[in-house]
Amino acid sequence: MSDAPLAGDGPLVDVHAHFCHASAGRTDWERINAARMWAGDRIGITYHVASILGSYGHTSPPYFPSPEDAACGNEAMAALAAGDPMRLRWYVTVNPNHTAHALGEIERGASLGAIGIKLLASRRADDPLLDPICELAAARGLPVLHHVWQHRTREWPNQEISDGRDLARLAERHPRVSFILAHLGGGGDWAHTLPAVRDVPNLHPDLSGSGVDRGMLDAALDFLGARRLLWACDLTMETGLARLRALDVLGLPADDVADIRWRNAARLFGAAAFPRCLPADSVRAT
Amino acid sequence: MIDCAAYIGHYPFRYLPHPDPEGLVRVLAREGLTGAWVGHLPTVWHRDPAPGNAALFEALASHRALLAPAPVVRPDWPGWERMLRDLVERGAACIRAYPMQWGMASNDPRMIELARACGELATPLLLTVRFEDLRQRHALDVAPDLTAAHVRALARASEGRLVVTGAGRELIEETHWGLTPDEQRRVHWDFAWVWGPPEEHLAHLFRTLGPDRFVYGTHWPLRLTQNPRANLDLLPDDQRNARITDAGSLAAIRKTPT
Numbered sequence: 001m002s003d004a005p006l007a008g009d010g011p012l013v014d015v016h017a018h019f020c021h022a023s024a025g026r027t028d029w030e031r032i033n034a035a036r037m038w039a040g041d042r043i044g045i046t047y048h049v050a051s052i053l054g055s056y057g058h059t060s061p062p063y064f065p066s067p068e069d070a071a072c073g074n075e076a077m078a079a080l081a082a083g084d085p086m087r088l089r090w091y092v093t094v095n096p097n098h099t100a101h102a103l104g105e106i107e108r109g110a111s112l113g114a115i116g117i118k119l120l121a122s123r124r125a126d127d128p129l130l131d132p133i134c135e136l137a138a139a140r141g142l143p144v145l146h147h148v149w150q151h152r153t154r155e156w157p158n159q160e161i162s163d164g165r166d167l168a169r170l171a172e173r174h175p176r177v178s179f180i181l182a183h184l185g186g187g188g189d190w191a192h193t194l195p196a197v198r199d200v201p202n203l204h205p206d207l208s209g210s211g212v213d214r215g216m217l218d219a220a221l222d223f224l225g226a227r228r229l230l231w232a233c234d235l236t237m238e239t240g241l242a243r244l245r246a247l248d249v250l251g252l253p254a255d256d257v258a259d260i261r262w263r264n265a266a267r268l269f270g271a272a273a274f275p276r277c278l279p280a281d282s283v284r285a286t
Numbered sequence: 287m288i289d290c291a292a293y294i295g296h297y298p299f300r301y302l303p304h305p306d307p308e309g310l311v312r313v314l315a316r317e318g319l320t321g322a323w324v325g326h327l328p329t330v331w332h333r334d335p336a337p338g339n340a341a342l343f344e345a346l347a348s349h350r351a352l353l354a355p356a357p358v359v360r361p362d363w364p365g366w367e368r369m370l371r372d373l374v375e376r377g378a379a380c381i382r383a384y385p386m387q388w389g390m391a392s393n394d395p396r397m398i399e400l401a402r403a404c405g406e407l408a409t410p411l412l413l414t415v416r417f418e419d420l421r422q423r424h425a426l427d428v429a430p431d432l433t434a435a436h437v438r439a440l441a442r443a444s445e446g447r448l449v450v451t452g453a454g455r456e457l458i459e460e461t462h463w464g465l466t467p468d469e470q471r472r473v474h475w476d477f478a479w480v481w482g483p484p485e486e487h488l489a490h491l492f493r494t495l496g497p498d499r500f501v502y503g504t505h506w507p508l509r510l511t512q513n514p515r516a517n518l519d520l521l522p523d524d525q526r527n528a529r530i531t532d533a534g535s536l537a538a539i540r541k542t543p544t
Contacts, residue, residue: 039483238482
């Protein structure tokens with residue numbers, strides 16, 4: 001069996017990854033992390049942009065992390081990234097219900113090398129409590145990855161779910177911030193999200209999620225175009241690989257594929273965040 | 287290797303691009319698959335499956351070398367026993383049943399009768415756990431996912447082959463470890479909805495159940511056909527040479543007197 005990257009040799013940035021850590025209540029946390037890195041190398045992922053979601057429910061709920069758990073997870077994520085600077089970048093995770101802590105944690109995370117902010121489902125996306133966080137994101141030039149349920153039709157337990165419409169309202173209030181709408185294939189009706197965010201140019205869906213509905217990629221390209229989409233895996237790396245292979249079948253121009261694979265990420269985070277991708281002067285101006 | 291979980295026809299709750307036999311034949315060639323068991327998607331929600339079965343056989347008539355019909359038999363419909371025999375005689379590769387869409391509980395005697403009748407005809411009975419993720423379903427699409435209790439009841443009651451498509455790790459394990467070794471051997475699973483890395487559910491199931499309990503299913507035209515192949519390609523080193531079962535061999539069993 002060839003050990004060539006399954007998704008080809010070109011740069012590839014996963015903008016939605018997670019790692020585990022010792023305080024998350026799992027004895028196999030190191031195996032999970034090692035499996036992500038092994039599969040990433042097998043696929044050909046140049047950079048994983050990752051976060052740790054507090055204690056993942058061990059000592060506070062995954063989508064409502066306590067300030068202490070958020071900080072603990074961020075410290076673990078910072079340590080992982082510092083230990084593997086060739087492959088890892090990271091988001092600082094905060095709970096906007098604790099505004100002062102969240103703002104302080106963003107500053108602390110940025111000083112430790114975080115290149116973005118991760119928001120969960122601790123508060124609805126268009127809630128005013130998110131405004132100070134977004135103002136700081138704009139001042140620091142940090143993209144915001146926001147957990148989203150595609151088409152919120154009712155409340156679901158253990159999360160304050162937001163959908164594309166909710167996040168679009170926040171993005172319209174903060175046009176200087178780049179928002180990443182999490183996992184278009186990660187649950188809920190993706191077909192609802194596409195028209196909901198079409199006219200909000202600073203909002204970029206990532207393609208991750210366990211769902212591999214046929215027609216999703218075609219529709220996303222039709223509604224938003226390749227320059228708005230970001231490749232990612234989240235919790236299921238095989239679906240990420242499957243989507244890359246499906247993009248090949250669609251026959252997109254090479255530039256469009258490169259945009260989705262890594263160049264859009266370089267535009268959002270800054271090409272300097274990903275030096276192992278092609279030189280910065282090849283990144284087309286936004 | 288054949289695809290045991292393909293369909294033709296439209297889905298009532300979402301637009302599907304060109305779900306026709308010609309498209310499926312092209313996809314099979316692209317994916318290196320040698321054939322498919324093909325169901326008729328609209329029939330899942332029909333009360334009387336006969337017209338949908340007829341449409342399926344007609345649509346596949348010019349592709350039978352690659353596409354084998356997987357028609358529906360509903361065991362609460364008058365004359366289902368005759369329908370089953372006719373369909374098997376006409377070359378059905380397996381029989382599809384949808385107890386959740388028909389409102390049948392796990393111990394429904396009619397489903398058990400169907401499983402036994404399929405077993406007597408050495409024809410696999412194919413069950414579908416889900417068509418879409420629970421979180422995106424249409425308000426009218428209210429049937430819950432198939433349960434492990436349904437599968438266990440059928441595996442215990444009939445010596446026939448069961449093929450279960452669309453299950454995740456939890457349902458597979460709950461079923462498998464609730465069966466005797468003889469009963470376990472009656473059940474095969476596709477892994478279209480089983481997670482790969484980093485959780486590595488598929489590798490875990492291969493290690494604990496054995497890869498021979500699994501068959502290849504894509505769920506085309508609902509899902510990307512690239513997904514099961516990607517999952518196999520990302521198996522860790524100790525499972526790279528794992529060999530799954532070709533569902534075609536399950537159907538062929540009925541041609542060999544036992």
